[in-house]
Amino acid sequence: MLNKPTSLVGNPIIRGVTVLLMAPILLFALYVQWHGDYGPGGGFQAGVIFAVGIIAHGLIFGVRATQRMISPDAVRIGAVIGWMLYLMTGVISMWRGAEFLNYSALVHDPLHGQHYGILSIELGVGITVASVMILLFYSFVGGGRNT
Amino acid sequence: MNQWPVIQILLPLIAAPLCALVTREKFAWALAAIITWGALVVAIVLNSQVLEQSPISYQLGGWAPPWGIELRIDSLNAMLLLLITGIAAVVITAARESIRKEIDEEKIPLYYTAYLLLLASMIGICITGDAFNVFVFLEISSLSTYALIAMGRDRRALIATFRYLIMGTIGATFILISIGLLYQLTGTLNMADLAERLPALHGNRVMQAAFGFFILGVSIKVALYPLHYWLPNGYTYAPSVVSAFLAGTATKVSLYVMLRFIFGIFGVDFSFEVIQVQHVLMPMAVAGILVGSMAAIYQDDIKRVLAYSSVAQLSYIVLGISIASETSLTASVVHIFNHGLVKSALFLCVAAMVYSVGSSKLEDLSGAAKRMPWTVAAFAVAGISLVGVPLTAGFITKWYLILAVIEYGWWPLAMVLVISSLMAVAYVWRVLDYLWFKPMSEKVAAHGARPPRTILIPAALLSFTCIYFGIDTGVTLGAADRVVQALLGATP
16 A cells, blocks of 8 residues: 555645745745845846746646646747847947946946846846746657647 | 947847747848848958957956956957858858758757857857856857757767767866866966966976866867767768858867967967977877878768868868967968868858758769759869869968978978878869769759759859969968967967
8 A cells, every 4th residue: 555656746745735835936036036136146046946946837737737837939938038138238238338248337327237237137047047947848848849 | 449349249149049039931041141241241340450450359348357258359360250250151141942951940940049159159269368258158159069960850960969969078078177277276267367377387287287188178179180080970960051161160160279278378388398289289180181081082971071071171270280380370370261161162062962962972962063063163163172282272271381391301291291182182083073974873863953043152152262262362371470470479
């Protein structure tokens, strides 16, 4: 009775715990994201943590359920948006007459510029990393856009 | 403020993700083509600026050089930028028709994404003045190359990619270890700053280890003889236009890294007096010249012939680096440029033949000249330039290399160069014999037709440049002269 193999997917405890944990995981990802410019953290770590929340959902409830929530196309677009956010931050500082990615030129006050600049590029990194991690998961479980 | 250096990288880097969003292959191609030609224009602007003031320095993010990342353009990397963007622009023009036939339709926008990423990363490797940045761009270029090669129709492309992935990763790791050791020693990653600090550390074991790791890693990337294993299969099974782009640029960029690190960072004294790297590089280069040429004679696939010939031709450049005299370095620098043009021209002609016949086997292509005379003519012109017949681009380098060897009285080495030229005659002639004189194969009879002009004209254009730079040598030799003066001078 004890060693009867049971599917993870059908196990009510695992399903329940996943539902309980998903929200804190995603919240923690956002915390790491926004806290990145004051302490340890940043876009890359936040992106990975965020993707972990989504991937856990996919592992337990099946990748189809996850893809109904976040479609592969949306993830692709997310990856591009993050990438463009990073580059555009740099391009805006070029537009305002400074070097590429010179945050000081972003707004009238250099100190604020540095602050907004790092927030913006870290957000770009976070979105791209999370999207690419999810995209990797989707492609490896065969849930890419061909199926 | 001069924004051109960063625009050179940004153009393809911004267009690449946009290509991934586009679903129609027509728009993806149009975007990629416009951006690539734009990059060529920027490279021309940068070249004219370097003539007036060298080096051009650009501080990324406004951080001053020893701390921040610096883009630094002098005569050497300006020439490389021109070569990379020029070949990229010509190849992308020819790419559309060929790619539509060789790659699944839904993957085509992703193909252009990878192509633009590869372009951006090779530009990045050349343009940056920061040693760690070189590694980052090297990784981007490797990853996009793996993706491009794996898109080949033949399933063996996957195995070829996997081999390249293993070898490329080992190479990149060694280069990273080397850069890490240098950082540990000096606390700086800026190339100019490294060059100032390293001469004080010549006896240091860590610096010697860093040099060893670097030479080994970059030799894999360059495909120097015993480490060339990944190259022939990679070029053979990649989609045809990808081979044309890679053969002209990828290994040349690795050779640039080799030149830059040996002469610009470690310095001539350390590399050739303390370590005496010539005793490693020269035998490997000579072996590569002979083995590569010999192997090229016995291949049954036209792409494979060209790939093994690349192994030999790259070894010429390494031989020139290992001699490290003014004449030999001139030969190397000019050959980086000339061989890039010649190999891209040859592979583009092959892409045109593969487009209509559907195979690159010599057997299947025999008698192709009767159906596509212009394509084979363009191939022949680039082919004689590969051999090094006078009045072609290939001759200039052979001439300078033999002069450099004779300066030192190394007659056996001069003999090796002459013998390898004869071997080049053999493998080029063998291909032309199949294309021109053998009876027409069934495949050519069934499908052989003139390839579309969009492939033929770029191929012919590149073939023409092989002749042009053989007659008007002022441009390439003048540039090479400035480069060599800078390399052998004390300042990087």
